[in-house]
Amino acid sequence: MAEKLLEIKNLKQHFNVGKANEVKAVDGISFDIYKGETLGLVGESGCGKSTTGRSIIRLYDATDGEVLYEGENVHGKKSKKDLKKFNRKMQMIFQDPYASLNQRMKVMDIIAEGIDIHGLAKNSKEREQMVFSLLETVGLNKEHANRYPHEFSGGQRQRLGIARALAVDPDFIIADEPISALDVSIQAQVVNLLKDLQKEKGLTYLFIAHDLSMVKYISDRIAVMYFGRMVELAPAEDLYNNPMHPYTQSLLSAIPLPDPNYERNRVRKSYDPATHNYAEGEDVRMREITPGHFVDCSEREFEALKAGSLKV
Amino acid sequence: MEKILQVKDLELSFNTFGGEVKAIRGVNFDLYKGETLAIVGESGSGKSVTTKSIMRLLPESSAEFKNGEILFGGRDLTKLSDKEMQKIRGKDISMIFQDPMTSLNPTMPIGRQITEPLLKHQKISKSEARKVAIDLLRLVGMPKPELRMKQYPHQFSGGQRQRIVIAISLACNPQILIADEPTTALDVTIQAQILELMKDLQKKIDTSIIFITHDLGVVANVADRVAVMYGGKIVEIGTVDEIFYNPQHPYTWGLLSSMPSLDTEDAKLYAIPGTPPDLLDPPKGDAFALRSEYAMKIDMEMDPPFFKITDTHMAATWLLHPDAPQVEPPVSVIERMKKFPGSRYYEGSAN
Numbered sequence: 001m002a003e004k005l006l007e008i009k010n011l012k013q014h015f016n017v018g019k020a021n022e023v024k025a026v027d028g029i030s031f032d033i034y035k036g037e038t039l040g041l042v043g044e045s046g047c048g049k050s051t052t053g054r055s056i057i058r059l060y061d062a063t064d065g066e067v068l069y070e071g072e073n074v075h076g077k078k079s080k081k082d083l084k085k086f087n088r089k090m091q092m093i094f095q096d097p098y099a100s101l102n103q104r105m106k107v108m109d110i111i112a113e114g115i116d117i118h119g120l121a122k123n124s125k126e127r128e129q130m131v132f133s134l135l136e137t138v139g140l141n142k143e144h145a146n147r148y149p150h151e152f153s154g155g156q157r158q159r160l161g162i163a164r165a166l167a168v169d170p171d172f173i174i175a176d177e178p179i180s181a182l183d184v185s186i187q188a189q190v191v192n193l194l195k196d197l198q199k200e201k202g203l204t205y206l207f208i209a210h211d212l213s214m215v216k217y218i219s220d221r222i223a224v225m226y227f228g229r230m231v232e233l234a235p236a237e238d239l240y241n242n243p244m245h246p247y248t249q250s251l252l253s254a255i256p257l258p259d260p261n262y263e264r265n266r267v268r269k270s271y272d273p274a275t276h277n278y279a280e281g282e283d284v285r286m287r288e289i290t291p292g293h294f295v296d297c298s299e300r301e302f303e304a305l306k307a308g309s310l311k312v
Numbered sequence: 313m314e315k316i317l318q319v320k321d322l323e324l325s326f327n328t329f330g331g332e333v334k335a336i337r338g339v340n341f342d343l344y345k346g347e348t349l350a351i352v353g354e355s356g357s358g359k360s361v362t363t364k365s366i367m368r369l370l371p372e373s374s375a376e377f378k379n380g381e382i383l384f385g386g387r388d389l390t391k392l393s394d395k396e397m398q399k400i401r402g403k404d405i406s407m408i409f410q411d412p413m414t415s416l417n418p419t420m421p422i423g424r425q426i427t428e429p430l431l432k433h434q435k436i437s438k439s440e441a442r443k444v445a446i447d448l449l450r451l452v453g454m455p456k457p458e459l460r461m462k463q464y465p466h467q468f469s470g471g472q473r474q475r476i477v478i479a480i481s482l483a484c485n486p487q488i489l490i491a492d493e494p495t496t497a498l499d500v501t502i503q504a505q506i507l508e509l510m511k512d513l514q515k516k517i518d519t520s521i522i523f524i525t526h527d528l529g530v531v532a533n534v535a536d537r538v539a540v541m542y543g544g545k546i547v548e549i550g551t552v553d554e555i556f557y558n559p560q561h562p563y564t565w566g567l568l569s570s571m572p573s574l575d576t577e578d579a580k581l582y583a584i585p586g587t588p589p590d591l592l593d594p595p596k597g598d599a600f601a602l603r604s605e606y607a608m609k610i611d612m613e614m615d616p617p618f619f620k621i622t623d624t625h626m627a628a629t630w631l632l633h634p635d636a637p638q639v640e641p642p643v644s645v646i647e648r649m650k651k652f653p654g655s656r657y658y659e660g661s662a663n
Binding site: 044045153154155156183184185186187188189191192195210212213214216217250251253254255256257258259260261262263266268270271 | 354355470499500501502503504507508526527528529530531532533552553556557566567568570571572580581582583584585587588651
């Protein structure tokens, strides 16, 4: 497979450390993101998927673990200059297109903010040209540059968010539920735009979402999280056709599909963590069952899964 | 089947500073006893406004009924006084809102919130109401209901809160339950539980449900019949099978093909171009024409009437006019039609 762009090693993100209400939002996850791929990250609310994204881009300082971007740690002590270098390569698109744009700034200044910070434009003429071409890239036009965010619809705002992320010419974009707040007909527009941009610019995405059918559509590989842990990571097709972790199975069985005949015969599985029956101190970690398909399991389960997958 | 609610030629506008927003532009539908009618459409299509006008929850200062009637139990709900409406709300017709975080009172124990409609609408004592409330909580699957009665909304999870809201809405055994995106704020696993719960309860108490959502997967799961709304109108209405396997309106085609199914191959996702119409100044003719690749000249001129496909299935598109040319629906829609006896692409019962 392609080369690694990002390596996340044993990343931990705890809040209120040392207090009674300590929350282990992300509790030791490790995975790689390859150049040019889309990695989907799914799980229910509160499982730590957004926190993972935010820790990777250093919106939070990680409690423990490493995030290596092309071999260099993103976390740890950094000079302003080094930080800036990372910020240019990594950008983020947020869930709520209403809250993530400053209402008092014109579109021109919102999009150019990154250009200004990194000094990418030589003069105001060039800055303007860059913003215009970015607007066109995301399917808006240059007349929009002098407007304020409230003059746009939800889908258009999300396009502005994408244009802002693209302004500094990044390699890696974290999209945190970029389509959850949009209408079905608009979701497809934004997803297609993200896909086109990826092809054109060779971008790498971490796509965080809870809409599993959309995730399957856009992702090359999918990681499933449950309570701060990653429970399964596999190529998209593989994950859907052959989910191995009981939580993934329960998640997949809950997706409603636009197909009444399927819905009438749906059998929903529920997941109870107690079924694992792990012994005290048992070594539970991600293990590779078939090539590229990792499951969080104990040695005992690993053997069983491996035997099971060989039969198939 | 018995009609429990009839909405006839309903037109409603909002008077705003910008002018008159024609939010509902002639909506007709019937609701039968014991059925679930799903209303789908994107934001601004008028689906929430339609149901809020049934409940008369729109601000009287700006919302104005222009035309039409809503018949329930022989009375026209659009003409009732506030006092009369209060006797219907929560008793005969009740509503579940989208966000269980904001539809409960955070400063009141949930027990009191459940007994509130009981005490208001039924002549029963407080202790009796309490018993009923505990039974209701048990009915919606809340463990240890006696203990939970004294707790406040923040002590419950999102799914549990939605169960409480459902318990409140069912307290007086309503004839109609309106659920406005009841699961949109919930996770898929919790969503599946709530949908199962609603279906079970419907069987037990035989209530009719109007279910508003934009998630077609949820529609396929819960609905008996589906109404598709666009630009303040119903553009297609039919049984769930007719809408999913034999859709006729180009907007319904667009909606169905813009959802990736789990076996969508790598092909580009179909996206409906453009944005929903501005109802301050609704377009002439078919509101969807400007976004539709199937639009004909007449679509720009005249509003299409409803064409009947079967007794239960109607669609408002000129494509169904005898003089209209035969068009090919999108590929994914043809795939769906192949499974439906009665559609022109039906391939027999090859299972």
